[in-house]
Amino acid sequence: MAETLKDRIAAEAKALGFDAVRFASADPVEGAGAALAAFLAEGRHGDMGWLADTSGRRKSPLALWPEARSVILLGLNYGRGGDPLAILNETSRGAISIYAQGEDYHDILKAKLKQLAARVQALTGGDVKIFVDTAPVMEKPLAARAGLGWQGKHTNLVSREFGSWLFLAEIFTSAEIEPDAPEEDHCGACRRCLDICPTNAFTAPYRLDPRACISYLTIEHKGHIAPHYRTAMGNRIFGCDDCLAVCPWNKFAQAARNSALAVKEGSDNPPLAELLVLDDQAFRARFRGTPIKRTGRDRFLRNVLIAAGNSADAALVPLVEARLDDASPLVRAMAVWALSRLAPGRFAALRPLGAADPDADVRSEWLREAA
Incomplete structure (x- = not known):
């Protein structure tokens, strides 16, 4: 069978170290814009004012870049061996979310994205733009539509190959590329991620109130943390991996290949x-x-x-x-x-x-x- 454009782009992505690649159209994801509007109207964004400031551009890839026709969704595995929650028993040490124990993933992703975008442009002749999660892109709904995974009950992306441990990035292109089929939701009746949350931040399956989430409180929240959350935080000093770590799909997870994502000295639950x-x-x-x-x-x-x-x-x-x-x-x-x-x-x-x-x-x- 002849190699397709998608095959060539996927091969280039894998050669640069990306672990997963899928394709989607740049059309709006059904329901995503309405969900964002409801989220903001309820004030669940808390101190994350940029979500409201950029909501107009965030609701659709075309609102961000009208010339876009296709989106290349990319995943970089940051999984680790062992139990990420074991550190919670070492109360004189600080528990740091595993995503933050290595080098800043924004820098790692941007460097790879720039190289891949240049190759995509050469292959397709189309214009390109690159995005990581600092840009106003609703990347999880897009990634689910492209088949990279599905949004689990903890609202994060779950992959059958990498569990809950994928960094996401995107390349928008003006070129037309055949989209992939979306991934089905494989959560079933499981609710481990909901039940383990120390602060009961999930108000329902697939519905998170970040204002009660330890990741939000320890990273995004600028002010004092309310007394009723402090004891529940335990020794979590930057982020919280609980809902990610108990996902049964992590049984298929693999250790990250990228050495830059290895634990950086000084950030290893000190x-x-x-x-x-x-x-x-x-x-x-x-x-x-x-x-x-x-x-x-x-x-x-x-x-x-x-x-x-x-x-x-x-x-x-x-x-x-x-x-x-x-x-x-x-x-x-x-x-x-x-x-x-x-x-x-x-x-x-x-x-x-x-x-x-x-x-x-x-x-x-x-x-x-x-x-």
């Missing part, structure tokens, strides 16, 4: 004691080139202090107490909360000093009863 002492310069140096750096030191330390408060590790008390004088109110407030959990007596002794803090949110943490 001891909380090492993180509590980080100033801004040390934070930037430690997490340079990883997704963690983009969150910023203050939000990251907020998360680390919550983990410290949940650790029951008395050895962390001096490090937590040192953060009571931090320049960031976000950090000071969580230092107060952590101290109340780890050393209630010390918290009570210092409580009168807390009334002098210039920040109202920090003062309110001092006024709470010991957690």
Whole structure:
């Protein structure tokens, strides 16, 4: 059988290290725009204001680029061996989502996309544009329509070959390429991903409220984390893999081939004691080139202090107490909360000093009863 255009593009993609490639038309995905509108109307985007700001372009590939005729959907496997949730039992260490333990996937994907896009342009003669998840593309519905996988009950893409561990990227092209058939939903009656969520962020199958999701709270949320979520966070300091890790389709998952996605030193679920002492310069140096750096030191330390408060590790008390004088109110407030959990007596002794803090949110943490 003669090699088709799709075969040639797929071969080029695999040669560049992509693990999965499928094709879709650039037409709007049925129901996706309406679902986005409902999501925004209910305020479920929380602090993710860019979702509302770009909703007009996000609802359809053609709204983003009218000349597009086809979309090449690409997947890069970031799976690992072992149990990603085992770290949750090591309460004096911080649990970092496995996607963030290697180099920043945006950089990895963009480098490969640029090379592949040039080859697609040469093969088809059409114009091309590349996108990763920082662009206003509803990539999961597109990937499902192209047959890369299906959106599971946890709302993430599930692949029969790679489980829940695929980074997604897209090449839009003005060339006409025959689309692939969509993948069927293979979740069945399973609800493991829904039942394991520590904060009950799933209001129904296939429906997530990000405002209650630990990944959103630890990465996107800019302010203080509500008290009723803190204990549930455990030692999760950047992201949450629970709903992904329990998916039965992970039995077919494979370890990532790309060495850049291997664990980067310093990002491998480090001891909380090492993180509590980080100033801004040390934070930037430690997490340079990883997704963690983009969150910023203050939000990251907020998360680390919550983990410290949940650790029951008395050895962390001096490090937590040192953060009571931090320049960031976000950090000071969580230092107060952590101290109340780890050393209630010390918290009570210092409580009168807390009334002098210039920040109202920090003062309110001092006024709470010991957690």
